[in-house]
Amino acid sequence: MSAVKLRVEQIAKYYGPTKVLQDLDLSVQKGELLTLLGASGSGKTTLLQIISGLTEPTSGRLLIDGKDETHTPVHQRDIGVVFQNYALFPHLTIAENVAFPLRMRKLAGAEISRKVKAALEMVELGHAAQRFPRALSGGQQQRVALARCLVYQPEIILMDEPLGALDRQLRETMQMEIRRIHRESGATIIFVTHDQEEALALSDRICLMHEGRIVQIDTPQAIYDRPESAFVARFIGLSNIISGEIRDGRMVTKQGSFALPQATTYPASASLVIRPEHVQVLPAGAASLQGEICERIYAGSETRLVVRLADGERFIVRRSGLAVDNIGDRVSLDWDVRQSRLLTA
DSSP: OOOOEEEEEEEEEEEEEEEEEEEEEEETOOOOOOOEETTSSHHHHHHHHHHHHHOSSSSSEEEETTTTTTTTOOGGGGGEOOTTTOOOOTSHHHHHHHHHHHHHTOOOOHHHHHHHHHHHHHOOOOTTTSSOOGOOHHHHHHHHHHHHHTTTOOEEEEESTTTTTTTTHHHHHHHHHHHHHHHHOOOOOEEEEEEEHHHHOSSSSSEEEEETEEEEEEHHHHHHHSSSSSHHHHSSSSSSSEEEEEEETEEETTTEEEOOOOOOOOOOEEEEEEGGGGGGEEESSSSEEEEEEEEEEOOOSEEEEEETTSOOOOEEEEEEEOOOOOOEEEEEEOOGGGGGGEEOO
């Protein structure tokens, strides 16, 4: 287990009477890429600003390497920040932009040149050192901003939605670049995003936030396969959720009676989570859950079907490749109960 690099202890933040962070506890391991994920207003950016020193908490402590840094000024923290808008100086070359934090720290010229060259090579922009920002694409400019942060080798790097302004293809390319740079630099990175696909692709662990609280922290696979609440199941990926009463080890709902995954004890009422890729489409009458296909969306590697059940509820199904099912077809739906997730209501 890696050493704890950063620890948040009972951090709370008020803006007037409104409590926007709810007494948070969080540990970030050295060399980890942790993503703060949540919708707008969840508190993730406020937490990032407290970590960086741009905002003071109302209560609680922030420790870095075991040292209390709660009230340390922002310029005295060994933390680098990469923003969404790049914040490059347009009148400076790429090399001069990257060198800027080193010149502020009054390093010798030879050392600055060496560090700038190494940082630009890490982001694969050594050939662009003498260009100006306007001559680069959005993705290249974002890599320059990352190089400028990496060049003075901060212990912690904070990234506040750095890919939000990029188109989808470029965003996916930059995700791979950030993973590569993280692997090569060994830096501790805290990445903020509202995009759950981005969080799944990038993270060692995901910290999902909602209304100023941490609702689950886990690896991408665990948080997807084993959500701890219906909120997490809905936020991370697509989910079908059936709720009902538990009787004789089965869930009884208005749609029918369903088998449950094995458990030591069962609550009186619960929700069953079934991911769309685990749902099987069968001929009408072959299983107890019946419906009619009302939407069919082809997305290259998969086809997404939306099935309207008898009570008007909708069930989402993912089928690999081009599905033969058509809108209006009557079908039955089934799944392997071992691939479902039981949540207390």
